[in-house]
Every structure is written in structure tokens, then in C-alpha cells.
Amino acid sequence: MRLQLALLSSALLLPGCSRSSAPKPPAPTAYGIQIAEVSGGKQVAAVGSALPQPVVMQVNGADGNPVAGALVSFRGEGVDFNPAQALSDASGQATAAVRLGSAPGDYQIVAETPKSGGGSAAVTLRETALGYEQKLGSEVNDKYCNRCHDNESTPERVSNFDNLSPAPHLYTDGATYNRISDADLLNIIARGGPALGKSPQMPAYGSTLKPAEIKALISYIRAMADPPYQTPGVKYGK
Amino acid sequence: MVVGPSLEELLNSNDQPGPLRSRPSGRELAIFGAVSLVLVVSLAIAPAKNYFSDWRHLQKAYLKLANDRQGGTLVRNFHGGIRQTWIPSLGVVDRCETCHVNQNGALLGSAGQPFRKHPPIPHDLGQFGCVLCHRGQGAATSVEEAHHTTEAWEQPLLPARYLDSSCGQCHLGALPGAPRLNEGRRLLSAMGCVHCHVVAQPDGNVMKPDDNPPPLVHIAEKTSREWIFAWIKNPQAYAASATMPNFQLSDQDAADISAFLIAQSTPSAAVKNAPPTAPSAQPAATANPTEAATLYGSLFCSSCHAVQNAAGNLVGGNFGPELTRVGSKANPDWLRRWLKDPGQYEPDTRMPHYRFDEKQITMLSGFLLAKKDDDLLSKVHLPAANADSVVRGKKLVTESGCAACHQINGVNPPQNFAPDLSRVGSRALSQIVFVPGMKHNVHDYITAKIHDPRSFGPALKMPKFNVTDEQIVALTTALLAQTDRANGLPHELLLSAERKPDYHPGGDAGKLMEDLRCLSCHSINGHGGDMAPDLTREGSSVQRAWLEEFMKNPNTLRPALIRRMPKFNLGPAEIKTISDYILSAYQAPGFDSQTLDAHAMDTDAAARGKQLFYSKYGCQACHIADYKNDKGYVGPALAGVGNRLTPVWMYKWLKDPNALRPGTLMPNLNLKDDEARDLAAFLMTLKAKQNGGAK
Structure with missing residues (x-):
């Protein structure tokens, strides 16, 4: 009986153990002292989705030259990496495809490499996941706003940003938008720039957009802000 | 159960006759004690399981968090125990809120799962329950059973990247805020998936293809057998943007199919009606190449057709076929006839009938024929077609389902050629043959199937489509919306797609x-x-x-x-x-000359209108009234608009643009009547310098 119990419990426990053990990291052949972002930070994707571009990191040695064969580990709460650990290639770079978690909002991605003398060097990137409301807001932005509020042109849409004076604020301009309350943003969008003493070249959209669309747009603007927008009020730990 | 009989055996095995002894032996007491203990323990299993359940543990954790953050009120008002949403008409019994107690965000500040506040959605939480959107097992009360596949429940929680699909169970048409669902449904039509697969929606609408595959009934006029061979071997080698999938044909099969396609071809109306003098008698590309390129540009061919540039990027629209290597494909005589009148060759083509003169046709065809890729056909050496090859080709064409998309002489479009996907999102896992190593769930199955159909078996007919990972996620999202549940929903919940009426000008x-x-x-x-x-x-x-x-x-x-x-x-x-x-x-209703008092639109009104245009409303942000000073590049240029638009239209447009052209970018500025009139008066003064055109 005791033997049976022992067998049973070990049978129950074993899969649990195997599930928690992570794949073995590749063994590094070299060590750097510093890690830096090459590309892939500040991207935007829908919740639970892969970022459009992979994250590329570079490991540098004491002489400032790239180091090949250094171990780079990626981590982030709720974020999937493929691969989660990689050795830097001949040009000192390690690349990972990133899939964001299922909650809308900002994700911090940490890329870390062990240093030769012990300890490790790390760099943190910010990525943004859009939930339903922000996606709706991004559709409003794509149709009405980004012709003026985005300074990048595409073949389908030529930016009007440079033609305007005063220049509109890019939605990534957190320093400006984070100081404007939701109520004031709503006013500017619904009643036009003059409602808050700003340029009349910002037209009133209150009779064009539905209140829910304006709310969604504000939520999108908040998601795009850099530095990130902080909701007013007391902050609590998770 | 093992306990009972063994006890009886023990009692019966007692040899002592007569009444029961007053004192049981120590051994009997020990057995009795053990049996009682087993009984008590087994009776305690259920309450203990309940007491140590996941949800009790989580509710305690929540109360501790709530107490730390905001103390009394939230904790006092908390109702513990199993909490559920029950909606009989939808078959929903969802107990998710037993653990996800903070969906409405009563807790101050942010919290991790399972206490995260539900992000904003267009419906009230509780209106449809949870599993209608998130899938999983709503009635379950353990974490494992609610979220994952178990022996009794095949549908795990839907990964967030496919969440749009749940909207698609009721919203059968395009839906703002669900870009992936919209894109997936567009692709089902635009990639031609629905030529072979039936995808019927719960309202009875069957998705229609929207990819215009060319008819092949006159193909021998258009191109060579060698090109057909190269194309069907690998369509993307000819045009990177081609939507035709790769059937992974052997050389022999491709040679036979090309032989059959040439053999079945009949003369088109363009050839039958052609004048007796052969058009090829005319010099082919005598025109200056720069002049021809300018003509190609000024005709805006690139609005519809793309060409790969030196950097390898496609430049141009995707409404017509890519023209990067068209010189390796098109027969020169056919190209001339096509440019002259495309409808003669293909009556249903979307290409307009330009009224080109002979010089333009010569220039254009010369320009296009120079777009050649000699590597494409240099290695193709086909044995001459014989009757056997044609017969084999016809058999292959029939079996591969080519006629599901293309019109081919002598081969009828196949019916029910591929599995019906109308309810693929609810397909039972027992009906699916998974590849070893694959996760057993429907979404990973659909994804793998689109990514590489032949990995499920080399004999399968489904070809490999040229799709990106993001397109696969979109297609999977659209297909996951096709569920049993959607077909069982009350009909008043279904929002049908807007159907485009069939309109032909008379x-x-x-x-x-x-x-x-x-x-x-x-x-x-x-x-x-x-x-x-x-x-x-x-x-x-x-x-x-x-x-x-x-x-x-x-x-x-x-x-x-x-x-x-x-x-x-x-x-x-x-x-x-x-x-x-x-x-x-093409008149708007309610338009008449009485709408606007022409006398009120005098020079004073125009002057007021100019003020409104530049100062109050900042119209120059998007429009150009004067090319010298204005730079607005969003809306149409308004220099010369006084020669273009009618005053009544301007007035009504300024009052409510969306009423005249739904979906226009121009916002409704809520103008007063006299403001709209003054602005119209100003715009009417913007006359073109010459010939009425806005230069």
C-alpha cells in the first residue's frame, strides 16, 4: 500500500517537475561587458500578438567591439520569446521574435548578458500591446489624425505634418500629452483647437466621431505616449 | 468498496457460536478502528476538496489585497462562494467571476491575474458571459479545467491573438476594432480560399471569392507552354506577389498540365474579329524607351499594376497582375490586342478599355515586353506534347481542382471539392489528424494547415499558399469565428454583412x-x-x-x-x-436652387467667408485655396473650385459632409447657416486661371 502511494505520488509529481524545468541555455563561448539595443524597441502590436519586427541586441566587450558567442537572455512578464536565450552571432548580435502578453498596456523586456568577471549587464526595452479600445482608437487615428499627427509618409498617405504651423504634436510626444487631462483632450478633439486656446487648424470632430470613438482615441494616445502616461492617483504594487 | 466485503468475511470467519461476545478482541478493534478511519477520511474528501479549492484560496488572496489597499467597505460588501453568470438563452453558465472577482475594477490600482480589471469592451460585462468570447469551460471551478483542454472538455481558452474571432460569431460583416477578423475574412475571399471551401455564416450568407482568377480558355494566345510550366511549378518565381498557390508539382505533372492547357485553348473573339493583316507586321518596339516609360507613368498603370524596382520592392497597386517579368510571359501579338480592347479576350476583366492609338500601343507593348527575366524560361525544355501527355494533363487538372478557380474548356468546376469550413472553429479534436508533436487544439491545427498543408500528408491536395505569419493569424481568426455556438445563437443577435447591391448603369x-x-x-x-x-x-x-x-x-x-x-x-x-x-x-435628394439665396452670396459674404476659412476654421491646414501661400495636402485642392463645384453642393457639404458622402474624411464642423453660406461664397470666387482645371 505504501509502495503504491509512493508510486502514485511520484507519478503525479514527475510531470509537474518536468513542466517547470526550462530548456537548457546554450553554453556561452565568450563574455561581453555591455549590451545595447540595435532595433526592436518601442513597437506596437495587438494583445497576444507578435511584434512586427524582432528585437535585436548587441553585446560589446571592454574594447567596445562586438563579442560573438555571448549568452543573451530575454525576459518579460507575460511575454514569449523565440528563442528566450541565444548566443550572439559573428557581429555580436542576438535576435529574438517577441510575442506580447494578453493584457493591454506596456511591457518591459529585459535583455541580459553575463559579464566576464561575474554579474551581468542588462538593458530594458518598452513595447506596447493594444487592447480592443486602443485598436479602435488606432483605426480612428489611421483615418482622421495621422495625416497631420504623424510625420512619416507611406505610399498611400503623404504626411501633412511639415506643412503645418504651428506643428501638430506627434502622438508619441508624451511630454506634451501627459500634461493634458482626459477631459481637456476630449474637449480639443470634440471642439477643435480653439477650445483650449490652441490652433484653429485642429478641427472639431465632435459631430463626426461618436463619443466612444473619441474615448477610444484618447486611450490610444495614452498608449502611444513616450515617456509612458501614468493614470492619476495612488500607485499600488501588483 | 474493497473495505465492505473484507469486513464481512472477517465477521463470518469468526468460529465462535452463540451471542456476540461482550469484548471484541484487540485485532477486531484494530480492524474496526481502521475501517472507521477510512470511512471518516473518505467522507471528508469532498468537504476538504471544497475547502482547499483553487477558488477559495484565490478569494482569500483577493480579500487580503483589498484589505491592504482600501480596507473595510470593499471587503464587507464582498460576497464569497461560487459566483456565476447564467444566461439560459445563450447556454451560458460561467463561473469565471468566482476567481476573477475584480473584473469591474472595484479594487484600487492595478493587479495581476486573476484580479486584473477587464479592459474596456463595447458590451457590458455579463451581457454575454465570458466563454462566448474567451472559450474555455465556463462551468468549471478549478483553474486547470476552466482554462485547458481536459479529457471531458476540448476547447481551451482562446489565445489573445485570436480574440477578434469571437466578435465574428455575431458580427458577420466588417467590424471596427477587430482588424484581424476583418483582414482574415478579406483574405478568405481575396486569396480565393472560398473557391474550394464552403464558408457559410450563421445567417446563411456564403462567402464569395474576390480574386478574379483569369479564365484559361484562350490561354494559347496569351502565353507559351514553357511559361505555363514555369508558372505552375512556382508562381512566386514569376511574380513575388502572385496569389496562385504552389501545388508542388513534379516536372512530369507540370509538363502534362501545360500540354493540356495549350491543347484545350480556343481562339478568342479578339482573334476571330482581328483584321486579316497580322499586327506583328508592325515594328515592335521602335519607340524611345524613356518616352514609353513616361507614357506608362502618365497613364497611371501603376495605380493597379506593380513592378519590382531595383531594390526588390514592389511599387504600384495590387488590383491587376504584377508586371515585373511580363515580357517573359506575354505573346507580343496578344499584348497588342489586349491593350487595344481587353474585353475581347476576357469579357469579365477589370481592366478598362482605353482608346489607345497605334503609336501608344506600340510604345506600351514595347515597354512591357522589355520587362523580361531570361533566367525564368532558359532552363525549361519541354518534350513535344503528345496525346498521352494531354490526357494525363486533363486528369491532373481535374484532380487538382484547377477548374474551381479557372475557367477551362472541357473541365467542369468541381462541387464540394474541399472540406466545408462553416463550423471549423468547433471541429471535434477526435476528427482531426494531428501531426506528431503538435498541440491538440483547433487553432494550432488551422495555423499549421495553412502554413504547410502537405506536412499533414504528401498526398493531400491543398496547395501551399504564399502567406505571411500575420496573414495566417488573420485567416485563423476568421475561421475560428465559424463555430457551432454561432449557429445556435438567437437570430436577433446576428448582425449580417452589408451586401453590395448589384448595380449596372443603364x-x-x-x-x-x-x-x-x-x-x-x-x-x-x-x-x-x-x-x-x-x-x-x-x-x-x-x-x-x-x-x-x-x-x-x-x-x-x-x-x-x-x-x-x-x-x-x-x-x-x-x-x-x-x-x-x-x-x-447621379443626383442627391433634396437639392434645388432655392436652398441658397444667390443674392446673399455677394462680395461682402465672400470676404467674411475668407476670414472664416483662414482664421476661425483654419481650413488651409488641409486644403489649398491659393497655391502661393497654402500647403494643406489632406483634402482636395480648392484653387479653381469655383469652376468645379456647384454653390448648393458646397453649402450642403459644409453643413454635413458625411450626409452626402458617408465615410468622408472631412469633419462636420457644425457650421451655422450663414457661416456655410459665406464660406461657399468665398469658395465660388476661387476661379481657375485657364481651362477650368485646377493646376
Whole structure:
């Protein structure tokens, strides 16, 4: 009986153990002292989705030259990496495809490499996941706003940003938008720039957009802000 | 159960006769004690399981968090125990809120799962429950059973990337805020998936293809057998943007199919009606290449056709086929006939019938034939086609289902060729053959199947489509919306897709407009393309002189636009026919000259309007009234608009643009009547310098 119990419990426990053990990291052949972002930070994707571009990191040695064969580990709460650990290639770079978690909002991605003398060097990137409301807001932005509020042109849409004076604020301009309350943003969008003493070249959209669309747009603007927008009020730990 | 009989055996095995002894032996007491203990323990299992359940543990954790953050009220008002949403009409019994207790965000600050506040959605939480959108097992009360696949429950929680699919169970048409669902449904039509697969929606609508695969009934005129061979071996080697999938044919099969396709080809109307002198007698590319390239550009061929540039990027539209290597494909005689009148070869083509003259045709065909890739066909050496090869080719064409997409002489379109996908999102896992190592769930199955169909078995017929990972996620999202549950929903919940009415302009003008394929780009009464402005109310909008001049010599209204109206070389009679029709048939309701008091639109009004334009409303942000000072590149240029639009249209447009052209970018500025009138008066003073065109 005791033997049976022992067998049973070990049978129950074993899969649990195997599930928690992570794949073995590749063994590094070299060590750097510093890690830096090459590309892939500040991207935007829908919740639970892969970022459009992979994250590329570079490991540098004491002489400032790239180091090949250094171990780079990626981590982030709720974020999937493929691969989660990689050795830097001949040009000192390690690349990972990133899939964001299922909650809308900002994700911090940490890329870390062990240093030769012990300890490790790390760099943190910010990525943004859009939930339903922000996606709706991004559709409003794509149709009405980004012709003026985005300074990048595409073949389908030529930016009007440079033609305007005063220049509109890019939605990534957190320093400006984070100081404007939701109520004031709503006013500017619904009643036009003059409602808050700003340029009349910002037209009133209150009779064009539905209140829910304006709310969604504000939520999108908040998601795009850099530095990130902080909701007013007391902050609590998770 | 093992306990009972063994006890009886023990009692019966007692040899002592007579009444029960007053004192049981120590051994009996020990057995009795053990049995009682087993009984008590087994009776305690259920309450203990309940007491130590996941949800009790989580509710305690929540109360501790709530107590730490905001103390009494939230904790006092908390009702513990199993909490559920029960909606009998939808078959929903969801107990998710037993653990996800903070969905409405009563807790201050942010919290991790399972206490995260539900992000904003367009429906009330609780209106439809949880599993209708998130899938999983709603009635379960353990973490494992609620979220994952178990022996008794096949549907795990849906990964967030496919969440749009749940919206698609009720919203059967395009839905703002669900871009992936919309894109997936567009791809099902645009990639031609629904040629072979039936995808019926719960309201009975069956998805229609929207990819216009060319008919192959006259293909021998258009191209060579060698090109067909190279194309069907690997369509993307000819055109990177090709939607035709790769059937992974062997050389022998491709040679047989190409032999059959050439053999089944019959002469087109273009050849039957051709003049006796062979057109190839004319010199092919005598024109200056720069001049020809300029002509190609000025005709805006790139609005529809793409060409790969030196950097390998596609430049141009995807409405017509890519032309990067068209010189390796097109027969020169066919190309000339095609440019002269495409409808003669392919009656249903979306390409307009340009009125090119011989010189233009020579220049264009020379320019296009020079777009060659000699590597494409240099290695193709086919044995001469024989009768056996043709017979084998026909068999392969029939078996591969080519006729599901293409019109082919002697091969009927197959019926029910591929599995019906109308309920694929609920397909039972027992009906699916998974590849070893694959996760057993429907979404990973669909994804793997689209990614590489032949990995499920080399004999499967489904070809490999040229899709990106993001497109696969979109297609999977659209297919996951096709569930049993959607088909069982009350019908009043279903929101059908908007159906495009079949509209054909009538009379002589209608024939002319069909010939010019106006509806390939423009839409009228909800029917047609979305590349160019809607013409439903064009007749109320524009002045006749401008319209006639524009058709003769289309110029640019929107300086920043790449896609533009091409010049069709229309004759005066054709222009008059179309103008008459547009001005009489495409009228907005409620337009009459009484709407606006012409006397009130004097110079004073115009001066006030100019103030409003530049100062109060900042219209120059998007529009150009004066090319010297204004730079607005969003809306159409308004220099010369006084020759283009009617005053009544301007007035009504300024009052409510969306009423005249739904979906327009122009916001409704809530103008007062006199403001709109003054602005219209100002705009009417913006006359063009010459010939009525906005230069």
C-alpha cells in the first residue's frame, strides 16, 4: 500500500517537475561587458500578438567591439520569446521574435548578458500591446489624425505634418500629452483647437466621431505616449 | 468498496457460536478502528476538496489585497462562494467571476491575474458571459479545467491573438476594432480560399471569392507552354506577389498540365474579329524607351499594376497582375490586342478599355515586353506534347481542382471539392489528424494547415499558399469565428454583412461606363471599387464644363495622391453621353436652387467667408485655396473650385459632409447657416486661371 502511494505520488509529481524545468541555455563561448539595443524597441502590436519586427541586441566587450558567442537572455512578464536565450552571432548580435502578453498596456523586456568577471549587464526595452479600445482608437487615428499627427509618409498617405504651423504634436510626444487631462483632450478633439486656446487648424470632430470613438482615441494616445502616461492617483504594487 | 466485503468475511470467519461476545478482541478493534478511519477520511474528501479549492484560496488572496489597499467597505460588501453568470438563452453558465472577482475594477490600482480589471469592451460585462468570447469551460471551478483542454472538455481558452474571432460569431460583416477578423475574412475571399471551401455564416450568407482568377480558355494566345510550366511549378518565381498557390508539382505533372492547357485553348473573339493583316507586321518596339516609360507613368498603370524596382520592392497597386517579368510571359501579338480592347479576350476583366492609338500601343507593348527575366524560361525544355501527355494533363487538372478557380474548356468546376469550413472553429479534436508533436487544439491545427498543408500528408491536395505569419493569424481568426455556438445563437443577435447591391448603369452611357470599367475604381450606389471617389451624387456636385474638361484631360485634384484617374482618350460624343448621364442620374435628394439665396452670396459674404476659412476654421491646414501661400495636402485642392463645384453642393457639404458622402474624411464642423453660406461664397470666387482645371 505504501509502495503504491509512493508510486502514485511520484507519478503525479514527475510531470509537474518536468513542466517547470526550462530548456537548457546554450553554453556561452565568450563574455561581453555591455549590451545595447540595435532595433526592436518601442513597437506596437495587438494583445497576444507578435511584434512586427524582432528585437535585436548587441553585446560589446571592454574594447567596445562586438563579442560573438555571448549568452543573451530575454525576459518579460507575460511575454514569449523565440528563442528566450541565444548566443550572439559573428557581429555580436542576438535576435529574438517577441510575442506580447494578453493584457493591454506596456511591457518591459529585459535583455541580459553575463559579464566576464561575474554579474551581468542588462538593458530594458518598452513595447506596447493594444487592447480592443486602443485598436479602435488606432483605426480612428489611421483615418482622421495621422495625416497631420504623424510625420512619416507611406505610399498611400503623404504626411501633412511639415506643412503645418504651428506643428501638430506627434502622438508619441508624451511630454506634451501627459500634461493634458482626459477631459481637456476630449474637449480639443470634440471642439477643435480653439477650445483650449490652441490652433484653429485642429478641427472639431465632435459631430463626426461618436463619443466612444473619441474615448477610444484618447486611450490610444495614452498608449502611444513616450515617456509612458501614468493614470492619476495612488500607485499600488501588483 | 474493497473495505465492505473484507469486513464481512472477517465477521463470518469468526468460529465462535452463540451471542456476540461482550469484548471484541484487540485485532477486531484494530480492524474496526481502521475501517472507521477510512470511512471518516473518505467522507471528508469532498468537504476538504471544497475547502482547499483553487477558488477559495484565490478569494482569500483577493480579500487580503483589498484589505491592504482600501480596507473595510470593499471587503464587507464582498460576497464569497461560487459566483456565476447564467444566461439560459445563450447556454451560458460561467463561473469565471468566482476567481476573477475584480473584473469591474472595484479594487484600487492595478493587479495581476486573476484580479486584473477587464479592459474596456463595447458590451457590458455579463451581457454575454465570458466563454462566448474567451472559450474555455465556463462551468468549471478549478483553474486547470476552466482554462485547458481536459479529457471531458476540448476547447481551451482562446489565445489573445485570436480574440477578434469571437466578435465574428455575431458580427458577420466588417467590424471596427477587430482588424484581424476583418483582414482574415478579406483574405478568405481575396486569396480565393472560398473557391474550394464552403464558408457559410450563421445567417446563411456564403462567402464569395474576390480574386478574379483569369479564365484559361484562350490561354494559347496569351502565353507559351514553357511559361505555363514555369508558372505552375512556382508562381512566386514569376511574380513575388502572385496569389496562385504552389501545388508542388513534379516536372512530369507540370509538363502534362501545360500540354493540356495549350491543347484545350480556343481562339478568342479578339482573334476571330482581328483584321486579316497580322499586327506583328508592325515594328515592335521602335519607340524611345524613356518616352514609353513616361507614357506608362502618365497613364497611371501603376495605380493597379506593380513592378519590382531595383531594390526588390514592389511599387504600384495590387488590383491587376504584377508586371515585373511580363515580357517573359506575354505573346507580343496578344499584348497588342489586349491593350487595344481587353474585353475581347476576357469579357469579365477589370481592366478598362482605353482608346489607345497605334503609336501608344506600340510604345506600351514595347515597354512591357522589355520587362523580361531570361533566367525564368532558359532552363525549361519541354518534350513535344503528345496525346498521352494531354490526357494525363486533363486528369491532373481535374484532380487538382484547377477548374474551381479557372475557367477551362472541357473541365467542369468541381462541387464540394474541399472540406466545408462553416463550423471549423468547433471541429471535434477526435476528427482531426494531428501531426506528431503538435498541440491538440483547433487553432494550432488551422495555423499549421495553412502554413504547410502537405506536412499533414504528401498526398493531400491543398496547395501551399504564399502567406505571411500575420496573414495566417488573420485567416485563423476568421475561421475560428465559424463555430457551432454561432449557429445556435438567437437570430436577433446576428448582425449580417452589408451586401453590395448589384448595380449596372443603364442605356448607352451604361454600356460606355461598362466598357471603361468605371466601377473597377469608382463606386455608385454601394457597388464598385474603393480606389476612386464615390460617384453616387456626382451630378449634384460638379459643374458640366468642369466635368467634360476633366474627362477629356483628367488632372489632379489631390496633389498628394498616387493613384489617379487615367486618360482614356475619350471622343467628344462619348464625353457628352457620360456627362449627360452623370448630371441627370447621379443626383442627391433634396437639392434645388432655392436652398441658397444667390443674392446673399455677394462680395461682402465672400470676404467674411475668407476670414472664416483662414482664421476661425483654419481650413488651409488641409486644403489649398491659393497655391502661393497654402500647403494643406489632406483634402482636395480648392484653387479653381469655383469652376468645379456647384454653390448648393458646397453649402450642403459644409453643413454635413458625411450626409452626402458617408465615410468622408472631412469633419462636420457644425457650421451655422450663414457661416456655410459665406464660406461657399468665398469658395465660388476661387476661379481657375485657364481651362477650368485646377493646376
